[in-house]
Amino acid sequence: MTTPLVTASGLSKHFEVGGGGFFGLRKAATLKAVDEVSFTINAGETLGLVGESGCGKSTLGRLLLRLIEPTSGTIAFDGNDITRIGRMEMRGYRRSMQIIFQDPYGALNPRMSVEDIIAEPLVIHGAKPGAETRKQVTQMLEKVGLPARALDRFPHEFSGGQRQRIGIARALVLHPRLIVCDEAVSALDVSVQAQIVNLLQDLQREMGLTYLFIAHDLSVVRHISDRVAVMYLGKVVEVADKKTIYAAPLHPYTQALIAAVPAQHPAQRSRGRRQRIAGDIPSALNPPSGCRFHTRCPHVMPVCRERAPELREAAAGHQVACHLTDI
Amino acid sequence: MSDVADAEGIALKREHPARATLRRLFRHRLFVTGLLLFGVIAVIAITAPWITTADPQRLSMRNKFLPPGEAWVFGTDNFGRSLWSRVVWGAQLSMIIGASVVGLNAVFGTLIGALAGYFRRLDNALMRVNDALMAFPAILLAIAVTSVLGPSTLNVILALSIVYIPRTARIVRSSVIVLREMEYVQAAVAAGAGHWRILRHHILPNAMAPMIVQLSFLFAYAVLSEATLSFLGVGAVPPTPTWGNIMAEGRDFMREAPWIITIPGVALMITVMGLNLLGDGLRDVLDPRLRIQQ
Numbered sequence: 001m002t003t004p005l006v007t008a009s010g011l012s013k014h015f016e017v018g019g020g021g022f023f024g025l026r027k028a029a030t031l032k033a034v035d036e037v038s039f040t041i042n043a044g045e046t047l048g049l050v051g052e053s054g055c056g057k058s059t060l061g062r063l064l065l066r067l068i069e070p071t072s073g074t075i076a077f078d079g080n081d082i083t084r085i086g087r088m089e090m091r092g093y094r095r096s097m098q099i100i101f102q103d104p105y106g107a108l109n110p111r112m113s114v115e116d117i118i119a120e121p122l123v124i125h126g127a128k129p130g131a132e133t134r135k136q137v138t139q140m141l142e143k144v145g146l147p148a149r150a151l152d153r154f155p156h157e158f159s160g161g162q163r164q165r166i167g168i169a170r171a172l173v174l175h176p177r178l179i180v181c182d183e184a185v186s187a188l189d190v191s192v193q194a195q196i197v198n199l200l201q202d203l204q205r206e207m208g209l210t211y212l213f214i215a216h217d218l219s220v221v222r223h224i225s226d227r228v229a230v231m232y233l234g235k236v237v238e239v240a241d242k243k244t245i246y247a248a249p250l251h252p253y254t255q256a257l258i259a260a261v262p263a264q265h266p267a268q269r270s271r272g273r274r275q276r277i278a279g280d281i282p283s284a285l286n287p288p289s290g291c292r293f294h295t296r297c298p299h300v301m302p303v304c305r306e307r308a309p310e311l312r313e314a315a316a317g318h319q320v321a322c323h324l325t326d327i
Numbered sequence: 328m329s330d331v332a333d334a335e336g337i338a339l340k341r342e343h344p345a346r347a348t349l350r351r352l353f354r355h356r357l358f359v360t361g362l363l364l365f366g367v368i369a370v371i372a373i374t375a376p377w378i379t380t381a382d383p384q385r386l387s388m389r390n391k392f393l394p395p396g397e398a399w400v401f402g403t404d405n406f407g408r409s410l411w412s413r414v415v416w417g418a419q420l421s422m423i424i425g426a427s428v429v430g431l432n433a434v435f436g437t438l439i440g441a442l443a444g445y446f447r448r449l450d451n452a453l454m455r456v457n458d459a460l461m462a463f464p465a466i467l468l469a470i471a472v473t474s475v476l477g478p479s480t481l482n483v484i485l486a487l488s489i490v491y492i493p494r495t496a497r498i499v500r501s502s503v504i505v506l507r508e509m510e511y512v513q514a515a516v517a518a519g520a521g522h523w524r525i526l527r528h529h530i531l532p533n534a535m536a537p538m539i540v541q542l543s544f545l546f547a548y549a550v551l552s553e554a555t556l557s558f559l560g561v562g563a564v565p566p567t568p569t570w571g572n573i574m575a576e577g578r579d580f581m582r583e584a585p586w587i588i589t590i591p592g593v594a595l596m597i598t599v600m601g602l603n604l605l606g607d608g609l610r611d612v613l614d615p616r617l618r619i620q621q
Contacts, residue, residue, distance in 0.1 A: 067513055087521075094519035107510040109570075111532045112346075153457035154344055287443065 002072065004040035005210050006064060006180060007072040011037045011073035013059055017285070022257060031285050033059040035234040036073070038311065041178070046204070048225030048242070050109040050218060050257070052281050056234040057214045061180040064212065065097050066090060090221070095125055098171035102183035104163035114141070115151040115165055121174045138167045143206075152277040161192035165199070172203065180212045185220060197224055219260045222246055227317075230254045233284055233292040236311060250320040252297050253277070299324055345535070351612045358608020364601025369595065371415055372422040381409035383416045384566045392584045404587045413568035414591050420569050421550045421598065424484055428549040429542050431488040432495040437538065439492065440499025441526055445507055457493040458601065465490045465548075466555055474562040480563045483556055487549050496539050502534040509533075536613035543609055547602035554595050570595050 012035050021273055033056045037244060041047045045255075049057050062068045064075055066082065074083045082093050101107040108117055117138045119129065127133045138148045144165040155163060164184065181200065185193040193271035197220060203209060215221050218238050222242060229239040230253065238251040249255045256277040277296045282288055287296045294304040311321040371378065387407035395402040401410035427598075443453040460468070472486035506512065512529050520528075546561050556562040557571030565572050570591040577587030 062513070065517055067516055094517060097517075099514065099517045101510040101514065103510055107514060109509075109511040109529050109533070112528070120515065120520070124519045124524070156344075167514075170518075174518070204427040 003043055005043040005078060006041040006212075007076040008040070008060075008064065009074050009076075011036045011060070011063055011075065012071045013056075013063055013068060015069045019129065027307035029285050032234050032287065033284060034063060034070075037231075037234075037236050038073075039229055039236055039239055041210055041212055043177070043210055044204075044208060045226040046213050046224055048228040049212060049214045049231060050216060050228060051231035052222050054281060054284065055214065055231045056284070057231050058182050060210055060231070061099070061182050064178075065094075065099055066182060067099070091125075095174045096176045097178040097180070098174065098176040099180045099182060100164075100167050100171050100184040104160045104167065104187060105155075107167045108163055110155055113152050113154055114146075117155070117166060118169045118173055121170060125174060136173065137169075140173045143172070143203065146171045159192075160188055162196060164188060164192075164196055168196075168199065168203070172207065172209075175207065176209070177210070178210045180214065182214050183216070184213075186215060186217065190318050193220065200224065214283050218248050218257060233281065233293060235321065237293065237322070238318075238320045239311075240320075244315075244318055250314055250318070250325050251293075251322045252299050252324070253293050256298075291321075333439045345481060351508060352608060355612055356609040357604045358612070361601045361604025361606070361608060362505060364597050365605055366601075368418055368598045368601065369422060372419040375415045375419045379412040379414045379415050383407075383412035392580070394584070395586055395590075398564070401590050402584070402589050404573070405580055405584070410573075410587060410590060413573055414594055417568045417570045417591060418565070418594060418598075420481060420563060421595075424453070424480065424487070424551045424553045425546045427484045428487045428491060429546050431484070432492055432545055433538070433542060435488070436492050436495025437499050437531070437534075441498040441503050441531065441534075443496065444500040444503025445522070445526060445530065449498075453496075457496055460489070461497070462567070463490075466552060469552055470559065470561055473556060478561050478564050480567070483553055483562050486556070487552055490552070490565045491545055491548065492615065495538075495541060495545065498537055499534060502537050503530055506530045506533050533606060539615055540606055540610040543602060544608035547599045550595070550598050550602070 010246055013033050013034075015031040016032050018029050035056075037060060039047075049060065051057050059068060063070050066075070069235075070083060074081055074306070075092055077097065080093075081091065085093075115137055118140055119127070119133050122133055123129060127136075128129060134151075138151065141148060141150055146162065146165055146169070149168075150158075150162075153168070158166065168184075184200070185196050188196060200211070201224060204211060206293065211224070213224055214219060223240050227239065227241045228245045230237050230245070230251065232253050238245065238254045239248065240249075245254060246258060249258050277298075279296050282292070282295055288305075290306045291297070291304040291309050294300045297304065300324060307323075309321045309323045311319050312325070314320045314325050351391045370499055375618055387403070390399070390403050390407035391405055393399050393403040393407075399409060399411065401414060404410055404413070406511075417610045439453055439457070449474075463471075469483075469490050470502045472489055473482050476482040476485065507525075509529075509532060512525060513520060514531055515525050553562060553569070554571035554574070557569040558575045560575065562570070563569050566575075574588050577589075577591075579582070
């Protein structure tokens with residue numbers, strides 16, 4: 001059994017929205033972006049995190065790095081609770097955990113040169129700007145497949161894929177252990193996506209990285225992940241290793257998601273009735289009672305409307321939150 | 328692709344972003360016109376001691392109401408003072424006041440705006456004070472402040488700063504609020520950057536563009552408001568020449584000696600128009616999104 005690098009337990013993030021008004025008289029509604037989520041990421045693995053837009057997967061990724069402060073729950077990194085430590089102490093952990101963003105345009109400061117962008121984490125952690133730092137930055141650039149000539153260029157001089165490489169170099173320059181890839185390839189062309197995914201896999205092998213790979217594209221997640229977690233409306237509904245979850249998903253939502261992936265070859269198209277989910281994702285401001293998926297579930301039972309199912313071990317390493325599997 | 332990018336697909340054309348901006352500015356016709364108009368006034372203001380011979384305050388009743396001509400370039404006023412000297416020294420005072428107000432705004436407007444926009448806890452307190460100050464019509468508040476402090480050049484600078492800093496702060500605040508949510512700011516937080524580093528390296532440099540545009544318009548407002556205040560008699564104390572008090576004195580002799588009120592008026596118009604054109608040019612080049620709103 002591999003040891004978990006990250007353990008999240010009961011992690012929640014609730015946003016107050018619409019509150020305030022004059023003297024704060026208007027009542028705020030609570031948006032439960034992430035609600036009581038528990039999971040682990042093992043050292044050296046890639047955990048894929050999938051779900052529809054707005055289900056809270058990006059929020060969850062940012063919670064792990066404490067870019068957003070959790071409302072409740074704890075995050076343990078390498079066995080140490082980092083949920084409530086101070087800013088200075090947290091800075092030590094920031095060396096080991098980094099993030100790659102979706103938007104290759106918004107993720108790089110347009111007024112900084114590539115050298116300054118990649119060197120910034122080093123400088124923050126005590127490196128002196130100079131030949132030594134420059135050498136490290138150049139090495140990192142080469143690792144992500146960009147020439148040293150790129151050093152004094154500015155972000156607008158690069159294509160989307162190249163910018164993403166710069167973002168990866170910035171995340172890796174401190175030699176972190178955990179990387180949160182927040183939709184890291186979603187904004188790229190398919191051919192560039194493949195290059196970046198391959199680069200991420202090469203770097204993982206080379207540097208022994210652990211990834212939390214957040215995406216909505218199930219094919220990409222299938223390609224890169226070891227295990228997959230599925231989120232729906234702020235809850236993790238199913239976690240299993242890649243083979244299991246794609247071959248034998250237990251949660252009706254996961255089943256529907258996987259059935260919706262187009263087959264790679266027409267001959268593989270299933271003849272049977274496709275599992276479909278009707279309607280849109282309900283508002284996170286006013287989530288359905290009981291199981292949050294009951295409004296769209298094809299197998300809905302009376303109990304689903306009343307009681308929220310817990311995330312339980314259905315088989316070794318396969319957790320699911322559904323009343324169907326409880327019986 | 329091959330003529331604009333090399334084998335790795337990196338653009339070949341190299342130009343520093345700041346240079347590219349300057350090049351675009353100098354190709355902008357309105358900006359160049361504005362810069363020239365403002366530049367003429369600014370040069371006159373700076374060189375005032377060398378281009379005037381007569382003391383702007385020396386009375387010479389024998390020479391009163393002389394029209395512009397060879398001996399007196401702009402003529403003389405009701406006390407026989409050289410109008411050229413008075414307008415040139417008035418230009419210097421206008422520039423000093425304008426530049427001081429712009430400087431104070433750049434420092435305190437940025438400070439207040441950045442604090443309110445970045446530290447959201449401070450936002451409510453700072454912005455309510457701001458709103459209260461902005462609720463007064465600009466010129467009334469300026470008159471009120473100078474009436475309390477007493478008329479003097481320094482007090483005019485203070486009054487105009489109190490009037491305009493809330494407006495500048497609001498503009499800085501709104502850019503900061505947008506910028507603090509940018510992913511490169513998140514990346515800096517993830518790297519362990521402190522508040523000061525984030526503000527200094529990531530937020531303020533990117534908030535500069537709308538700020539510079541605002542400050543160029545502010546210069547025009549400050550010069551105009553200063554003229555208004557001294558026209559109303561609450562600005563710099565006569566006999567110190569300012570465009571406003573020259574015009575106020577000239578008003579009584581508008582029919583007999585129209586040059587007294589016209590010449591400082593034209594000087595004021597050139598300055599304000601130059602600054603406005605300059606600001607328009609800066610806005611078009613630095614912050615094109617604002618164009619739609621105006």
